[in-house]
Amino acid sequence: AQTVTQSQPEMSVQEAETVTLSCTYDTSESDYYLFWYKQPPSRQMILVIRQEAYKQQNATENRFSVNFQKAAKSFSLKISDSQLGDAAMYFCAYKGGKLIFGQGTELSVKP
């Protein structure tokens, strides 16, 4: 069965600085998708960035980028120029058949 592991329960970053959130996954499938979702205290999950496993190029969305290492089964999220509004719970998710979430990393941003 597929699993997703986020080893950092909490992270903190200074406003305007860069932070990297870690994610590893376990799968025997070769074709899948990876996602990072953001969940603010309001609870609504918001898609931050997505990656197709067959693409070697790392996905980028404005200040958000990923480091996708398929052989290592690693999918980290880098947030550049952190803003106060980035404070939230971040979930890494894997989709082969069903969408499987990690435990989440709570990010706080210090002014």
Add this chain to the structure above:
Amino acid sequence: EAGVAQSPRYKIIEKRQSVAFWCNPISGHATLYWYQQILGQGPKLLIQFQNNGVVDDSQLPKDRFSAERLKGVDSTLKIQPAKLEDSAVYLCASSFGQGGVLAKNIQYFGAGTRLSVL
């Protein structure tokens, strides 16, 4: 474009009572999902519908949970009778489809219903 709508936002009940949650997916989305998110954990899939048919309900506690999507649009999730361990946020999500290109697989989430069982 309207997002996934869920109601109610909050519900407090006593154990052994019943409760129902409602979800209206994004227009045109054929696939609908119900997730349970226990405090401090990631969401866990309970059931997945493709139009009005069940695709996956392997993690749905069928002795107390039921869900339906009769006309392939709105869906209702019911718990009867509720237990203390059912306290969680229940999230509904929808996607255009599943399989194929990435765009079809992106799930959009509602704001969820927070259930407290006392």
